[in-house]
Amino acid sequence: MGKPVLDISDLTVSYHTERGHLRALRNINMQIEPGRIIGIVGESGCGKSTLISAIIRLLAPNALVEEGSVLFKERDLLGLEPEAMRGLRGDEISMVFQDPMTSLNPVRTIGQQMTDIQYRDDRPKAEKLARAARMLDRVGIAGPTEQLGRYPHHLSGGMRQRVAIAMALMTEPALLIADEPTTALDATLEVQIIHRLQKLQRDFGCAILFVSHHLGVIAELCDDVVVMYAGEIVESGATRDVFLEPKHPYTRKLLECDPARIEKASRNLPVIAGTLPDLADLPDGCIFRPRCDVSIDNCAHERPTLDGGDHCSACHVAVP
Amino acid sequence: MSALLKVRDLRVRYPVDVGITSMLNRNRRSYVDVVHGVSLDIERGETLAVVGESGSGKTTLAMALCGLVPIMDGDVRFDGEVLPRNKDGNLQIDRRRVALMFQDPVGSLSPRMTVRKLLGEPFRIHAGLSDDPDRSALELLSMVGLSSDFANRYPHQLSGGQARRVGLARALAQKPDLLIADEPTAGLDVSIQGEVLNLLSDLQQELGLGIMIITHNLNIVRHVAEQMAIMYLGRFVEQGLSELVFRHPRHPYTAALLAANPSTNPDAVPERIDLTGEVPSLLQRPVGCEFNNRCLRAQAECREKFPAREILNGKHVWNCFHPLPGESL
Numbered sequence: 001m002g003k004p005v006l007d008i009s010d011l012t013v014s015y016h017t018e019r020g021h022l023r024a025l026r027n028i029n030m031q032i033e034p035g036r037i038i039g040i041v042g043e044s045g046c047g048k049s050t051l052i053s054a055i056i057r058l059l060a061p062n063a064l065v066e067e068g069s070v071l072f073k074e075r076d077l078l079g080l081e082p083e084a085m086r087g088l089r090g091d092e093i094s095m096v097f098q099d100p101m102t103s104l105n106p107v108r109t110i111g112q113q114m115t116d117i118q119y120r121d122d123r124p125k126a127e128k129l130a131r132a133a134r135m136l137d138r139v140g141i142a143g144p145t146e147q148l149g150r151y152p153h154h155l156s157g158g159m160r161q162r163v164a165i166a167m168a169l170m171t172e173p174a175l176l177i178a179d180e181p182t183t184a185l186d187a188t189l190e191v192q193i194i195h196r197l198q199k200l201q202r203d204f205g206c207a208i209l210f211v212s213h214h215l216g217v218i219a220e221l222c223d224d225v226v227v228m229y230a231g232e233i234v235e236s237g238a239t240r241d242v243f244l245e246p247k248h249p250y251t252r253k254l255l256e257c258d259p260a261r262i263e264k265a266s267r268n269l270p271v272i273a274g275t276l277p278d279l280a281d282l283p284d285g286c287i288f289r290p291r292c293d294v295s296i297d298n299c300a301h302e303r304p305t306l307d308g309g310d311h312c313s314a315c316h317v318a319v320p
Numbered sequence: 321m322s323a324l325l326k327v328r329d330l331r332v333r334y335p336v337d338v339g340i341t342s343m344l345n346r347n348r349r350s351y352v353d354v355v356h357g358v359s360l361d362i363e364r365g366e367t368l369a370v371v372g373e374s375g376s377g378k379t380t381l382a383m384a385l386c387g388l389v390p391i392m393d394g395d396v397r398f399d400g401e402v403l404p405r406n407k408d409g410n411l412q413i414d415r416r417r418v419a420l421m422f423q424d425p426v427g428s429l430s431p432r433m434t435v436r437k438l439l440g441e442p443f444r445i446h447a448g449l450s451d452d453p454d455r456s457a458l459e460l461l462s463m464v465g466l467s468s469d470f471a472n473r474y475p476h477q478l479s480g481g482q483a484r485r486v487g488l489a490r491a492l493a494q495k496p497d498l499l500i501a502d503e504p505t506a507g508l509d510v511s512i513q514g515e516v517l518n519l520l521s522d523l524q525q526e527l528g529l530g531i532m533i534i535t536h537n538l539n540i541v542r543h544v545a546e547q548m549a550i551m552y553l554g555r556f557v558e559q560g561l562s563e564l565v566f567r568h569p570r571h572p573y574t575a576a577l578l579a580a581n582p583s584t585n586p587d588a589v590p591e592r593i594d595l596t597g598e599v600p601s602l603l604q605r606p607v608g609c610e611f612n613n614r615c616l617r618a619q620a621e622c623r624e625k626f627p628a629r630e631i632l633n634g635k636h637v638w639n640c641f642h643p644l645p646g647e648s649l
Contacts, residue, residue, distance in 0.1 A: 042509075043509035043511065043512070044479070044480055044507065044508070044509060045479060142597075142598065154601065156375070156598055156599040156600075156601065157373065157374050157375055157599075158598070158599060159598055159599075183506075183507075184374045185373060185374065185536075186372065186373030186374075186376075186536055186577060186580075187536075187538060187577050187578075187580035187581045187582070188373075188573075188576050188577055188580045188595050189373065189599075190580065190582065191580040191582060191592065192595070194582070213509050213510070214582070215510070215584045216539075216581065216582030216583050216584050217582050219582065219583065219584045219585065219586045219588075220582045220583070220586075220590075239586050240586040240587070243584060243585065243586050244585075244586065244587070253511070254509075254510060254511065255584060257510040257511045257513075257514050258510050258539070258584055259510070259513075259514070259539040259540050259542070259543050260539040260581070260583065260584055261584055262543070265542050265543050265562075265563070266543050267518070267521045267543065267544070268518055268521070269513075269514035269517055269518055269543060270514060271511050271512075271514040271515045271518065272511040276479070
């Protein structure tokens with residue numbers, strides 16, 4: 001195994017709000033090896049977006065990184081000058097957002113936008129355009145040269161998202177972060193994008209951090225998966241292990257709740273009883289204990305740590 | 321007994337002004353047909369799920385039925401009576417009897433009103449629904465499973481699932497007969513999604529609501545809807561009993577959609593149907609069947625004319641010249 005592209009250790013981030021200190025991320029540890037696709041799953045409010053924002057240093061002004069480090073190719077991103085950070089974004093780290101309609105500029109053509117982002121290269125415009133067309137071709141867009149003259153609204157949703165992917169990969173980043181990139185698409189296009197991403201990842205060799213709450217997409221695309229709950233990582237490991245033999249009760253329940261897994265049509269879908277804990281007033285011990293059905297005495301006092309080697313979970317009850 | 325909502329050949333068209341020439345040349349305006357001849361029936365106590373990708377016209381269909389956008393053509397009957405249209409072409413539906421649950425849960429609630437005020441608003445607008453709007457608001461709150469603590473919160477203090485519940489409570493304030501829910505679970509996690517859907521089912525049983533649910537999540541359709549319709553570029557290409565459609569999809573688009581649904585079993589070997597080609601633009605609606613450029617079964621005739629609807633036992637309808645084989649009768 002090579003050195004991880006991204007190595008996050010003990011990352012803790014909190015938000016200052018009227019209600020006090022909201023501890024949105026607590027002791028996050030994760031590594032991404034080069035060329036791996038890692039999925040992050042978890043419910044809204046579990047800290048997925050905060051984690052991404054912390055990596056690319058686009059946290060809201062009221063957020064504070066309390067401790068920890070985010071090493072990208074052995075440089076701590078959290079200590080970088082804003083100028084140096086800007087140099088990394090869109091070059092070595094790029095991002096694909098959920099809604100391509102809002103991440104593309106509606107009043108500039110695809111070709112203009114794709115040459116704009118090559119501002120770092122000192123090359124003639126014709127070459128930049130040719131490069132953009134080649135990139136569009138690689139994401140499977142037919143007639144790439146003609147498409148360069150079109151505006152985002154001329155394209156279908158699936159095409160727009162592929163344009164966004166083409167733009168993100170154009171600088172051959174070492175890390176691509178994708179935040180729910182298939183949410184707005186139907187299943188046929190979703191699968192198309194996933195397979196395209198898989199292929200591109202093999203060609204470019206970049207690592208991908210893929211955030212989604214669609215469990216099926218994660219299962220199909222990712223090598224490894226990280227399950228987050230209320231600001232903590234509760235389980236991580238190879239996708240196959242986590243989905244087939246979940247260790248943490250939360251992961252198990254999350255999978256049980258997925259309507260795709262319930263074969264017989266039911267009007268009474270399973271839910272996880274209880275609500276998310278208040279991040280401003282965290283319970284002692286295990287964060288999931290109030291909703292857990294297998295908790296033991298120790299769970300109320302001692303916070304479990306993430307243990308277990310390749311497939312680890314933060315649970316006192318789970319078999320290591 | 322007649323259906324609660326009966327729609328025949330509904331059409332909605334939006335004008336598109338492309339550049340200055342079309343502004344100067346009024347009689348050469350171009351249009352997009354967003355809803356292109358949709359027919360459906362919804363019975364009391366029954367749920368119809370409308371499935372399709374973003375941009376296929378689902379939300380426009382919902383808005384048209386609620387009278388929020390003008391329709392071009394179509395016959396819409398609610399509870400047996402033909403709905404009139406106003407001078408702009410909007411359907412004039414009794415808003416007390418049809419409720420719409422909007423797609424964006426927080427965006428559809430006024431940020432400056434507390435939950436108590438938001439829930440009391442329908443009672444203040446439709447006088448006669450309640451003598452005591454405040455008490456009725458609290459009753460609604462408990463009906464959707466939120467404690468009275470929530471009454472004094474503002475929308476930004478609610479989570480996605482809670483905001484959805486408030487949206488649902490507001491929709492149910494006037495005791496409607498029909499509820500149109502636009503993506504009621506989009507952006508929700510599986511657990512909260514289950515809560516919202518269970519709540520809808522319970523309230524449906526209790527109040528005998530007819531529900532039209534708009535979604536692009538196939539996984540939930542099987543569980544919540546007796547009837548389903550697959551929408552593609554403004555048309556229903558297939559519709560019928562959900563059970564039948566899932567078991568024997570006849571339209572190639574439906575088949576591809578069902579086969580594409582990613583499974584949470586990492587060992588699953590999906591039998592995918594690989595579609596090629598792009599989704600056509602509504603500005604240039606293809607001649608013939610709209611799916612022909614992506615369809616693996618398309619023949620010459622599919623590029624010439626739109627296939628007539630085929631009906632099986634009145635329970636399963638599709639528009640395709642070369643449907644997949646179905647059940648032997």
